[in-house]
Amino acid sequence: MNAVPSLTEMLQQLIATPSISSTLDELDTSNLAVIEKLEGWLDGLGFHTEVLPVEGHPGKANLIATLGSGSGGLVLSGHTDTVPFDAGRWNHDPFKLTEHDQRFYGLGSCDMKGFFALAIEAARQFVGQPLQQPLIILATADEETSMSGARALALAGKPKARRAVIGEPTGLKPVYLHKGMMMERVRLTGRAGHSSNPALGNNAMEAMHRLIAELLQFRQELQLQYQNDAFEVAVPTLNLGCIHGGDNPNRICGHCEMDFDLRPLPGMELEAIRDQIKHRLAPIAADLGVKFEAESLFSGIPAFNNQPDSELVRLAEKLTGKPAETVAFGTEAPFMQQLGMDTIVLGPGSIDQAHQPDEFLAFDQIQPTVELLQQLIIDSCLSPQPAVQEEPRA
Template sequence: MSHLISRFQQLIAAPSISSALPEYDSSNKAVIDLLAEWLTPLGFDCEIMRVPKERLGEPDKYNLIATLGSGPGGLVLSGHTDTVPCNPERWSSDPFKLTERDGKLYGLGTCDMKGFFALAIEAIENILNQLGNPKKLDLQQPLIILATADEECSMSGARVLVEQGRPKGRYAIIGEPTGLKPIRMHKGIMMETIRLTGNAGHSSNPSLGINAIDAMHDVITELKAYRLQLAKENHNQDFEIDIPTLNFGCLHGGDNPNRICGSCELAFDLRALPGMNNDQLRAEMEARLKPIASRHNVKFELEALFPGVPSFATDKNADLVKLAEKLTNHQAHAVAFATEAPFMQQLGMETLILGPGSIDQAHQLDEFISLDQIQPTVELLSQFINEYCIKSHSV
């Protein structure tokens, strides 16, 4: 337990914030280096992959592909190394210092999701101890620890992996906080902005300008109608919210009551069900909204705020799903939040989301993981490694 706590402490102490705001964004290299330092003595071949910068001046970001064993198939244990920004002054304790109280470990990333790596390494060491502590595991199929960059912001780390077609594995478990209950589906997410540009002028005479707020009113009305259509035509009872959702997040326009509004901007997100395609949804919205802009004689722009995440689904009868349900005694279900799972799926792997902690603690003040989640997680990961890497498994 002392080694495990030490690893937690070091991971939490290494800032790796991802943010669209440059003043908060930081590199994840310190976390990647720690993982490579711990995995190399266990026999892993550690490849550190630089992720191309998204923006000028952005800190360097990295993925880690740590591989033990060789050959086709095998198991990937995957997680992201970054965290969201935090407000240290509002925490009950230092978010970058692991703090134990009331049966919980507090710190930024304990739950979402640096802690998963410490637990995965603990599972590997437990197996080594059970086998008489050999220098490394003798595997029938490879075991890969995958650590990615920028999941909380752009998912650029996962996108680079897809571009390079690596790593190759048969099964992938993403250790996001699910309370150790398997997740086989989640919604996709798009974040879009609509900009309408008219002409400013004196409000005493409407003919002196083109009011972008008037045009945006009709755009929003059309998007609300589109939202109702999507909800009517698309249902999936596996989700708590069983329809796609479209949320108007922020609206900005104009600068003074006595001036015709020359420009207006709306930002929104759309969370699609499995089977729905983000590119098709964007094209449908553009086709419905452009005529409105033309009618108001305003310039229309529809822009993605980030590339978006596809929806994700693994078949309920997939081998990995069945094994996870057997080992956890929980039926696989669906969630609304997005993960790197569709990118692992694009690499050809059966993919499942399964990890310790609760999503309710993610992105919150005083983030924590309960101590009573630690041993069950270590035991569960040990079972997956044993089934998929050490022996031929059967469900």
């Protein structure tokens, strides 16, 4: 069995191991080195470990590490990848754990490699104890881009447990609700020609102007139809993000494409929204004589919607002394819900530090997190719990 380092040494090694997830091939890296470290440490504590390569994503894998047995228990889940970074904007080495001003600086310190070190530190106390239900530490791949790791787990139907805590940075406030996320692209192809005579072409940019107006009308209708006052922004949002078209001022624009994102509320189905968009935009493009194409830049994240009075939400509120709340960012929580688990998002650090230069984890979050996770483990794993019922598969 491998020796398990101290909490600080775990943080140092995790931060020093690149695992960037990016849609750009030149920036994207494997997460296997992080998975191997975590597997070695958890094996050293007596966990049964299973590394699951993510099909279709070479160099990417998930890790399921289980202490104890049974079908109930608790999953402590995090993602092993980080976003890319701009070294010129950092005051510290992104891959070196730096202690300064009562903070640990480093890429992934907050989002969210730090959570693994804290979860393992919390788990040490229970090694050798007679767990009534299993403790599972779950490490996933590519959360920052495609969420391919969590999707693969949901498809495989594992792991199974009664409860799941996603350790994203929430300032140790329990989160029971977040919006979904879609990133979509519309592409129009017209006909280029000399700008001195509009009849020589068909302007794709002008056609896109009409489609944008229709999208904004669709946004207004969605916001009238759907509201949820639990969110700071109570309506679904649709943001026109970027547009590209044409090649010269004196040529009729022959092609134009636009990317936008949409943040649906719980109860809004992603595929239904995509169908609505196509059904509204395609006829306009056809009337204007331009070729219409629509694609999703990734499969999207469903909205996460637990009940505010669920067993785990109430327990987290009791242990933290803070009411459960909502957040605007997306997580892997919906995929844990698909596996039948009572799920919350709850972790150290602030989302304000995530994806930022000089990302950090404050010292005053560390011990409270370890103690909170230990209390969750005691309640979920040391006390007999009803077994998880297998859901019949369609």
